[in-house]
Amino acid sequence: MVDLKEARNDPKKQLWDEIEDVRAVMLGIPSSGQHMQPMAPMAAREENRVWFFTRRDSELVRAAGSGKAQMCVVSDDQDYHACVSGALIENRSPRHIERFWSPVVAAWFEGKDDPEMTLLELVPDHASVWASSDSSLRFGWEIAKANLTNEEPDIGHHAQFAMGA
Incomplete structure (x- = not known):
């Protein structure tokens, strides 16, 4: 459950x-x-980067660098939504391959040296986020209150901000 105060x-x-x-x-x-x-x-929060393993012949690799990328995030509870924009760059960083390699990644590739594997590096520059209450009681209360007062219901928070360091 998302923390609306945060x-x-x-x-x-x-x-x-x-x-x-x-x-x-x-x-x-x-x-x-x-x-x-x-x-x-x-x-990679400390680097302000998000990394993705993919195949060298993927559509995303072919399109990398051709325009601003967007990443959409939806929480498992569906009470948090975000759209992050930034540059998407192919970067076969050995340090990041080692850092993020896992049994799940290994299932898709023939090893860390697989010539068909590469990484995409998202360098986020801006984000827009929406956090909302997942409480049906609070939702019902806010809808009822809004209908009585003609004010918008307060069931969440929207923010936009720069992602740079």
């Missing part, structure tokens, strides 16, 4: 926490004309 006070930290907790995000480059696709994020 959403208001430290949305960047909360975003990184959510990226670290999800199994997949949707990643794409809108200007490429390709659809977004599910990818497993490897968060």
Whole structure:
């Protein structure tokens, strides 16, 4: 369950926490004309980077560098949504391959030296996040109150911020 207080006070930290907790995000480059696709994020918060293992012949690798990328994050509880934009670069960093290698990644490739494997590095520069209450009681209360007072219901928080270091 998302913490609405943290959403208001430290949305960047909360975003990184959510990226670290999800199994997949949707990643794409809108200007490429390709659809977004599910990818497993490897968060490197201290570097302000998100890494992805993929095949060298993938659509995303071909489109990398051709425009601004977007990554969409939805929490498992569906009470947190985010869109992160930034540069997407192919970077077969041996240090990051070693850092993020796992049995799950190994299932897709023939080893760390597989010539068909590469990494994509997302360098986030901006984010827009929405955090909402998953409490049906609070939701019902806010809807009822809004209908009586003609005020918008308060069921969450939206923030936009720069992602740079």
